[in-house]
Amino acid sequence: MNLKFYIIYTSESFSKLTLAINSLLNFSNYHYILVGNGLSSSEAQEIELFVKKSSRLSFLDLPGNVTVPHGTALTHLFNTSNDQFFCFMDSDVFAFKDFSKELESKIAENDVISSCKPIEWLHKTSISGYRGHCTVSPSGLNIAMTYFAIYKRLSVNPILNKYKISFERYMRASQVPKDIHNLLSKKDQHTWKFNTAKLLNILQAYNGSKLYYQEFDGLIHLGGVSRYSEHTIQGTRKSINSNNTQAVDRVKSRCYFHELLTNIEQEKFVFPKLDLKDTLFETSIRNVSQKLILLYQSLKKGIK
16 A cells, blocks of 8 residues: 655654664555654755655655644645545654554544554553543544544545634634534533644544544554753753652653663663653563664664
């Protein structure tokens, strides 16, 4: 199947995530469009040079010199493309084996497919709502995530045109078009805070689209790694509220993976220090860390 996935990179994220794109190239036959979002000229040049390594890679730099929200980027990419399937994933999604057969078996019967919850959320009980990791609306309707997704264009265009919305976040009632207010049930109005593409998703569900979520064997999403750079890690560690253990663990995990991926890039196969309150989360991180090192070593040897 000739799928093209957009992968968006913000400033200071690409160099430590080349293992991810190399793994996707190795374990699939898809085309990957690496998208610059607020990159410096040197960073853009780095990606332009990198994509020359494969005919299945290309580079697209978003217009403007600022980093735009994820929903804004997705809206631009959707509006400037015309493929039957609109596909995208986060830049810290890694492939550990061929996932294409399992993925493609679900495409025909569904209008939207999403996958790749960050590992933080894989061992936790699913909750309804409109946060990024939620796959069910407050009333129990299936919705999607934007970590890894495939949208059939024919299921999206009618919703965008009818309700005059986009893939953007809508974080208060006044941002939501008035005719949608009466359409949504009280439960699905929730707090009127819809994360990226969640308003689109719930309207798709109300209009009969089939939205499907599954974790695909062979794909792992670290979660939030691209947000962290050498310039932000120390400040973030100092500013986080130490009473919010979940938030502290999340920051620690992202800083950990940033350091680990830097070590791997330099072929220093050592694990950084890690001490989380959530022991299941920590165990998951340690398991994934070993897989990442083995992945790098096997790709370097050319092993599929």
